[in-house]
Amino acid sequence: MTILLDTHILLWALTGSSRLSTESRDLIVDPTNTILASSINIAEIAINSSIHKLSVASSLESENYAGLLKAIEDSGFEMLPFTAEHAADPVFESYSVKTLN
Numbered sequence: 001m002t003i004l005l006d007t008h009i010l011l012w013a014l015t016g017s018s019r020l021s022t023e024s025r026d027l028i029v030d031p032t033n034t035i036l037a038s039s040i041n042i043a044e045i046a047i048n049s050s051i052h053k054l055s056v057a058s059s060l061e062s063e064n065y066a067g068l069l070k071a072i073e074d075s076g077f078e079m080l081p082f083t084a085e086h087a088a089d090p091v092f093e094s095y096s097v098k099t100l101n
Contacts, residue, residue, distance in 0.1 A: 001027070001032075001033045001034070002033070002034045002036065003027060003028070003033055003034070003036065004036045004037075004038060004080065005028075005035060005036065005041065005077070006041075007040075007041045007044045007045060009024060010037050010041050010072075010077075011045070013025070013028050014068075014071045014072070014075060034078060035075075035076070035077045035078065036077065036078050036079075037077045037078070037080065038079070038080045038081075038082050039079070039080070039081050039082050040082050042065060042068065045065070045068065046065060
């Protein structure tokens, strides 16, 4: 299964948060699943952190979020680029996404 992580789920998975449900954790660590993080996650984290709506561990926030990008890479998650062309593609509306909580 391919799973695109919501921003909070991504942060909780990277930090080992107890807020991540057991079901979600099991899906994320299952080696048969492909786990995706998106460039949208990075933008959302940066924006919400800059306006103080989100507190991010300093190790993830350091050096223009290089720590976050490294943590995503180290986790084995794949980075999914997302452009305006992707957003405008009618196929995007038909994507099925597994919701984790």
